[in-house]
Amino acid sequence: MTLSRVAAMRDAYGDALLELGAENKDVVVVGADTTSSLKSGVFATKFPERFFNVGIAEQNLVSIAAGMALAGKIAYAGTYAIFVPGKSVDQIRNNIAYPNLNVKIVCSHGGISVGPDGASHQQVEDIAIMRAVPKMKVIVPADAVSTRASIKAIATIPGPFYVRLTRSSTPVVYDAGFQYELGRANVLREGGDLAIVACGIMVPEALKAAESLKTKGVAASVVDLHTIKPIDSETLVKFARRCGRVVTAEEHNVMGGMGSAVAEILGEQCPVPMRRVGVMDTFGESGEAGELLRKYGLTAANIEQAALGLKGQ
Numbered sequence: 001m002t003l004s005r006v007a008a009m010r011d012a013y014g015d016a017l018l019e020l021g022a023e024n025k026d027v028v029v030v031g032a033d034t035t036s037s038l039k040s041g042v043f044a045t046k047f048p049e050r051f052f053n054v055g056i057a058e059q060n061l062v063s064i065a066a067g068m069a070l071a072g073k074i075a076y077a078g079t080y081a082i083f084v085p086g087k088s089v090d091q092i093r094n095n096i097a098y099p100n101l102n103v104k105i106v107c108s109h110g111g112i113s114v115g116p117d118g119a120s121h122q123q124v125e126d127i128a129i130m131r132a133v134p135k136m137k138v139i140v141p142a143d144a145v146s147t148r149a150s151i152k153a154i155a156t157i158p159g160p161f162y163v164r165l166t167r168s169s170t171p172v173v174y175d176a177g178f179q180y181e182l183g184r185a186n187v188l189r190e191g192g193d194l195a196i197v198a199c200g201i202m203v204p205e206a207l208k209a210a211e212s213l214k215t216k217g218v219a220a221s222v223v224d225l226h227t228i229k230p231i232d233s234e235t236l237v238k239f240a241r242r243c244g245r246v247v248t249a250e251e252h253n254v255m256g257g258m259g260s261a262v263a264e265i266l267g268e269q270c271p272v273p274m275r276r277v278g279v280m281d282t283f284g285e286s287g288e289a290g291e292l293l294r295k296y297g298l299t300a301a302n303i304e305q306a307a308l309g310l311k312g313q
Helices: 009-023 042-046 058-070 089-097 126-131 144-156 202-215 233-243 258-269 289-295 300-310
Strands: 006-008 027-031 051-053 074-078 103-107 137-139 161-164 169-171 186-189 194-198 220-224 227-229 246-253 274-279
Touching (some): 006 144, 009 027, 009 042, 027 058, 042 051, 058 074, 058 089, 058 103, 089 103, 103 144, 126 161, 126 246, 126 258, 137 144, 144 161, 186 202, 194 202, 194 233, 194 258, 194 300, 202 220, 202 246, 202 300, 220 233, 233 246, 233 258, 246 300, 274 300
Parallel strands (some): 027 051, 027 074, 074 103, 103 161, 246 274
Antiparallel strands (some): 137 227, 186 220
16 A cells, blocks of 8 residues: 555545436535635536525525435535535534434535634644434545445435545545445554554545554554444444553544543443544644644554553553
8 A cells, every 4th residue: 555646635525416416416516715625516517407606695595405314315515615514513413413414414624724824724622523413424434445445435424424624635445445334443454463544635644643653563444434423332342351551542622522422332241441543632724734734643653652652551
């Protein structure tokens, strides 16, 4: 696995919407003045009668998508993660999740890799928010290939989803033809000394860390926990028991995010020494994506350091 090719999750989202539009006349797309950036606007070029840009009105975006779902449509709605769920939690909770409507919320620009837009646009709380909403399913794809597969798969799964994408092009982890399975983590590498559980852009970093750890005599498993909810407790417990130590890695606040979800499962079913790599309960700042990821400790080197810190436990 070389991770030499990069691709944008947003492009994959647009491609998936075009395919879904051709396959199912009930698919509609709702956007909030960021449809060009999210690439959801490409849907309008072929299916203008099923595309709705509501402008800078995120609560309306969510509520209109709910209305579409009540009319029997499969509504894909999204903008930047800082705005949805950021400005729309009440509408998401009461208009979509409570009635269990068929709305797929797909948002880009998650995490601090948004970069120069600064702390006001760097969403590091969304996984925590959305996984706490009853009936909401939460997906954080690792790359463009898994983004396309997950976007297409959730069209056939009833109920509300939140899918978190990143702004920048990222390394491609999966081969073409990858099939997404709801609630089933993907084991990318197996080793008996340590389990690294990652999601989103931290998956390729986890693979790099595992390769470096190998040179130091540490055999690490790497698990892509792309679905935060429903969580794959079976795989988590299996690798915790096998390896005895777990490191989690996410581009999100360590409070309430994927690492917290893993800790909840292991705390109840298989307590083991554990470290969480993520944003350490702080806001970001303006800067280029790469330098911010380094400053806030979201790199392969940070994962490796956490792993080596667990070695003696």
